[in-house]
Amino acid sequence: MSGVLREQQFALTRHLRDPQHAPAPENLPPQRLQVYRDLLFNNLQALLGSSFPVLLQVLDDAEWDALCRRYFIEHRCASPLFTEVAAEFVDWLQPQDALPRPFLAELAHYEWVELALQSHDAQxxxxxxxxxxxxxxxxxxxxxxxxxxxxxxxxxxxxxxxxxxxxxxxxxxxxxxxxxxxxxxxxxxxxxxxxxxxxxxxxxxxxxxxxxxxxxxxxxxxxxxxxxxxxxxxxxxxxxxxxxxxxxxxx
Structure with missing residues (x-):
């Protein structure tokens, strides 16, 4: 992979994660970029929402959007498996000191436990x-x-x-x-x-x-x-x- 192509890919992913602060690569149609921005973020948000229904009850839409966006910008998932995204979200929340509710990290862990036990392969x-x-x-x-x-x-x-x-x-x-x-x-x-x-x-x-x-x-x-x-x-x-x-x- 050439250095130019690599930098273009990094620039694109930075923009998709944080479109407000990372400029889009040049010569890309805005409409297509919007499709990718919406697709990636909405999929992540929907996946997290299905895993943490109580979090959705205690946060308003703006707070939930902002929290998911922070996670999307700051975190780099170690696993490609969708089932692991919730666990990584819980891990990411634990050291955060600027959450919209002080109990949020523990509440997320409590909700994740049910998901984790359901999928655990132990006997x-x-x-x-x-x-x-x-x-x-x-x-x-x-x-x-x-x-x-x-x-x-x-x-x-x-x-x-x-x-x-x-x-x-x-x-x-x-x-x-x-x-x-x-x-x-x-x-x-x-x-x-x-x-x-x-x-x-x-x-x-x-x-x-x-x-x-x-x-x-x-x-x-x-x-x-x-x-x-x-x-x-x-x-x-x-x-x-x-x-x-x-x-x-x-x-």
């Missing part, structure tokens, strides 16, 4: 046999059950509720994919969230060991944690949030 943990003792057997979290933590109550935000300041306590959620493919969100207590996150730490631990570690980390009496902990583990096993860990086999 749920194996079903527990009736004789498995969860108190002593090593446990692991399902790859289809995600513990989430947010500063904002993202599950409540919508057109009718748009807080201007974050509450003093964070919001802890569990997102999981059921066998039928439905995505279910539920609220977690802080201790339940910490327990579930703890199961991602290296090393395989039994239910008893996990609860003992949780009690130690939070200054609690292990005996007081046992009964509610057993009930929570049983509930998570029943809903495939956790399951018996796959032990490595010897070679």
């Amino acid at each position: 749920p943990p194996a079903a527990c046999a009736g004789d498995v003792d969860l108190w002593h057997a090593p446990l692991q979290r399902s790859a289809l059950a995600w513990p989430l933590a947010y500063q904002w109550p993202v599950q409540q935000i919508g057109a009718a509720f748009q807080p201007v300041s974050a509450p003093p306590e964070p919001t802890f959620l569990l997102a999981r994919r059921e066998a039928e493919g439905h995505i279910v969100f539920s609220q977690l207590s802080p201790l339940a969230w910490h327990l579930l996150v703890q199961m991602d730490a290296p090393g395989l631990r039994s239910g008893a060991a996990h609860l003992e570690q949780l009690a130690s980390a939070h200054g609690l009496d292990p005996a007081a944690v046992e009964q509610p902990g057993r009930a929570l583990l049983a509930q998570w096993v029943a809903t495939s949030v956790i399951g018996p860990a796959m032990l490595p086999t010897g070679g």
Whole structure:
């Protein structure tokens, strides 16, 4: 590719991304340029809008247009797959400090979780046999059950509720994919969230060991944690949030 042609292509793409600030290459018909400007931006905006319906509820048309335009101008997608555009939009939002709503980055992540879990190719943990003792057997979290933590109550935000300041306590959620493919969100207590996150730490631990570690980390009496902990583990096993860990086999 010649240097002249390469520069012409870069000039064209710069203009298509940011027509207000990047001049169009010379000798290109304005009508054709307008077709490409509209086609590219409208396709991106429609794709993002279908992925983030709540964002569309909390932003007016001008705010949504401006946000999509910023993303179009500033971000360079690492993947050509349309399914990855929403994930890259979420990643781009996280460090932005000039958003039209302070909760926008977390709300977008919360909406993206449902899309990501629906398309995740992981399998749920194996079903527990009736004789498995969860108190002593090593446990692991399902790859289809995600513990989430947010500063904002993202599950409540919508057109009718748009807080201007974050509450003093964070919001802890569990997102999981059921066998039928439905995505279910539920609220977690802080201790339940910490327990579930703890199961991602290296090393395989039994239910008893996990609860003992949780009690130690939070200054609690292990005996007081046992009964509610057993009930929570049983509930998570029943809903495939956790399951018996796959032990490595010897070679």
